[in-house]
Amino acid sequence: MMVQGVTAGILVVGIGGNNGVTLLAGQIANRDKLSWETGPGRVSANWFGCLTQIPPRGVHGGVGFQGRYEGLASADKAAIGGWDIRSTKLGQALYDCRVLEPDLVRQVREEMDGMDIMPGVWDPSFIGESQHETALNVVSGEDNSSTRCRLERIRRDIRMWKEKNNVDGHITVIWSASVERPSEAEYKSADELLEAIYDDSNTDDISPSVLYAAASALEGCSFVNGGSQNTLSAAMTSLFEQSYRQPDAPSTSALSKFAPYSSCPAYCLGTDFKAGQTKFKTAAVEYLRALGLSPRVIASSNHLGNNDMLNLTQKKTLDAKMRVKSDIFGPWQEDDLDHKVSVMYTPYIGDEKRDYVEYTSFGFLSSPHTMVTYTRCMDSILCVPLMVDAAIWCDYFVNHKVSPTDAARATAYLFKVPEGGAKGVDPGFFYQMKELDNVMQKASGKEDDVIAMGLSKGIISEEQANALRALSTM
Structure with missing residues (x-):
């Protein structure tokens, strides 16, 4: 989607998913200042939940950064596009997912149906079998003949999209596709990673998300891992370092095999958006710790019926999700904390995520203190603001020469498990x-x-x- 006066670009892997189409609909609604009917009454478009797009509120400013700092891009003016392995028109996908009110869907559906969807790079071994039947919009032929060819296809897609949409700002690629199983490939350096991609034997366990991330680095784009898979690694983080992607890289470097490449600054951020239950969990336990209590048991369950949860019905992908969900309190070293998580696929409720959490702590003289929370909200309504903020922060940080470590630490709040430069940040x-x-x-x-x-x-x-x-x- 092209908007005049573009200052930033957002490319979504999985643009036809609930998050992608909700993001597109939200931008159109805000750009055109739409209003629509709901059960309680008529409402108007806003960017609530997007810290980069709302003004400060409260006595001390509170959350909200728009207007506090010059140079924060407007999401209204961003260019948004992306890839998907499904061929469903985006307006139809928005209608099918039942996230937004019908009156709003009616107003944006035609424009969204006319938007392009770039074919996705995929490997069926990395996602659940439930996703295979609908994978009808995939890269094929020579572009799919090797790992290197798939990487180069993504790079060409980025360049062509940037030119077509006249993007003059920083581009951020966001993984919002189905959660992958963990990749078993491990590399000690950026050189090792690129050598494995360049090798045409296809014997390495290199996931599509790794290819999208590597392609982003080579094109000078930031990459945000919104999924639970282990895309980020020390080798991947090194690939994003400007000191590695220098214009005069030695001929012995694997980087030279991918010339021309970009030496522009870019960030690699993740892992897994902390949008709903997990975000409140960390805030709730922070509250308990602030009271001087000692958390002992956190027992939680959440259920929803969207495609992401359907993909998690396979053990190979569920393991990736459970890794990040169970590790959110790691830096606090609460060794005696018994943290249990249960996730359930319930098709009837669609994208409406419902979660129940019980917190039990020791208080004075080890007397038990228990509280319970219950939350209901559309999953995409929680997640899309994080996608917007991630891209706008990347654009701002690149323009203000912020170091990769500072950028990672500043955006740690977006992720369940802050990795890369943000590893170890207080939860x-x-x-x-x-x-x-x-x-x-x-x-x-x-x-x-x-x-x-x-x-x-x-x-x-x-x-x-x-x-x-x-x-x-x-």
Whole structure:
């Protein structure tokens, strides 16, 4: 989808899924300032949930970054496109998924049906059998003859899409397709990874998500792993480093085999969007820990009936999801915490995710303290704002020369298991918001303003100010 005055590009792997079509419909609704009928009454388009698109609220500003910092791109003006292994027209897919109100679907369906869907690179061994029958829009022929050919096809798709849509800003590729089983391939370096892709033997267990991520790096695009699979690795993170993708890379480097390639800055972020139950879990346990209680049991169940959950009915893909769901409290080292997670596929309720969580902690004198939460919301309504924010942050951070580590730490709040440069970041939502604020202050140059204000008010000494300035350059 092309919009005049484009400042950023968003390419979605799985554009025809519930998240992809909800994102497209949301952009059209906001761009055209649509309103529509719902049961309680008439409502109008907004970007609620997207921290980059809403203004600050509250006494101290609160969440919301639009207007606080210059240079945050407008999602209304972004170019959005992507790939899908299914050929269903996007307006029809929006109608079929039953996420949005019929009156809104009616207003955006025709435009969405006219949008292009690029054929997806796929490997049936990586996703559940439930997805195979509908895989009718896949890369085939010579482009599918080897791992290297599949990678080069994705690279060509990115370049052609960028030119066709006149994208003059940073492009972020977001994995929003079905969860893959974990890849068994392990590489120690970016060179090893590229050598394996270049080798035409097809004997390596290289997943489609790894190819999309590697292609993104070679084209100077950021990659966001919104799924649970193990796409991110030390080798993949290295591939995104500008110091590796230097223009004068030695001829002995595997990188030279993929020339021409981009040396532009780009980020690799993930893993698995922290949109609903998991986000509240970390906030709830953060609350319990703030009270001085000791969490002992977290027993949770969630069920929904969308295609993503259908894919998880296969053990090979469920294992990837359970890995990230069960590891969200790792950095807190709550060794005595018994964390149980159950997921169920219930077709009737479609995309409406419902979850129940019981938290039991030890209080004073080890007396038990138990609380329960219950949540209902369309899964895509929770996830799409994270996709928007991920792309807008990547665009902003590239334009402001933010380091890969700072970008990863600033966006840790988006993911169940922050990996790459964000590995080990505190799981607490409010701590992660502080990380984001700190990076934004540093990137925007407002950090020095704060130090100067502290000096002028006598809160800090000149010596302390110099020490703070030194820290900000580390």
